[in-house]
Amino acid sequence: MKFILNILKAFLFSFCFIGIASAADCPSISPKMAADNPTEQVEAIVNDVICSFIALHSESNGTLQNTLNLTKKKIIPYMDLEHSTKLALGDYWKDLDTRQRKIFERDVKNSLIKDYVSILADMKDWKDINVSVDNQYSQTDNIANVKVLVSLKNESSSAKVTLRLIRKNRWKIYDLVYQTISIVDIEKVGYDSKIKRQGIDGLIEKMLSRS
Template identity: 25%
Template structure:
């Protein structure tokens, strides 16, 4: 599994089964541990996922992930200071295209899950904290990989808005590339580029 695919697999694996109301009431570290282990096991044992059935994987991702991620915050953070300049319509389109881009990446990565195991690191947070970082280590073949998650507490439970693999935060990584694109072609230009990337991914092009 390449680095980009593994990043996506870690995030998608974490979120794959966050569907039950009971799971939403768990402490953030307990939630991370439970769903990470459940999903990695599911991915390993599902013949369709192992065979790379992207339609099946995508459907599962859409059903299980979307209600449990703050994509608005994730998109706004990735777009950075330009978010304030975007119109409501541009914000809506940015969020929709960014969401589709991430979903396609996660779906493809899930098919690559094999023998990874999640090990939790000590969790430090106060009961009143509204935002926390849960740190984990994913072990399999090769060197262990550090994977950290940023979560926020909402009225509907804990929601993930960023993930860090090997010291690289997903949102910050996209913010750099998005800023460069907007500087060159503007907000509408970035939207069009995201549309093209999603279209090419859907048709199997690189």
């Protein structure tokens, strides 16, 4: 189960936030200036991230610490971690106070950063990755699904992932689905198992001890 989750997280960081660079023109259009629809926001968000990483590496500043700082500045703000955490905790969410919810949200964020900042730091050449965003997205109220096709240069195979977005004050990504597997669903299984073994208070105490 953890192996599958790591594959999906790698898709989220390596493909969805790196892949679209192959079609990006730098400097990029700020997401604030892009049209307020899911597909154009996805393209603007990703291109903004990618141009920042390209600039970082072109200046030979792609250290782990600089990558961490750029991740916190350019990637995390475009993810709705609160909504992701709420879905991952399911029925447990309503029993948590504000402080406890923030602790779980921080745990989700730290998990992404801990596992994949090193991947971003080591990424040097994005020319072989091709990504296209399907303009035919689906939307229900403030929830949208955007399909993204990922392929490698000179490779016939490709992978299709679906980004799930929610709009509050702006569109943000809260989940990724590959085939029928969702990051949030797998996180939900993980938290449910931990809570049943350790209890809410025990799990929170353990998370605080790691921070």
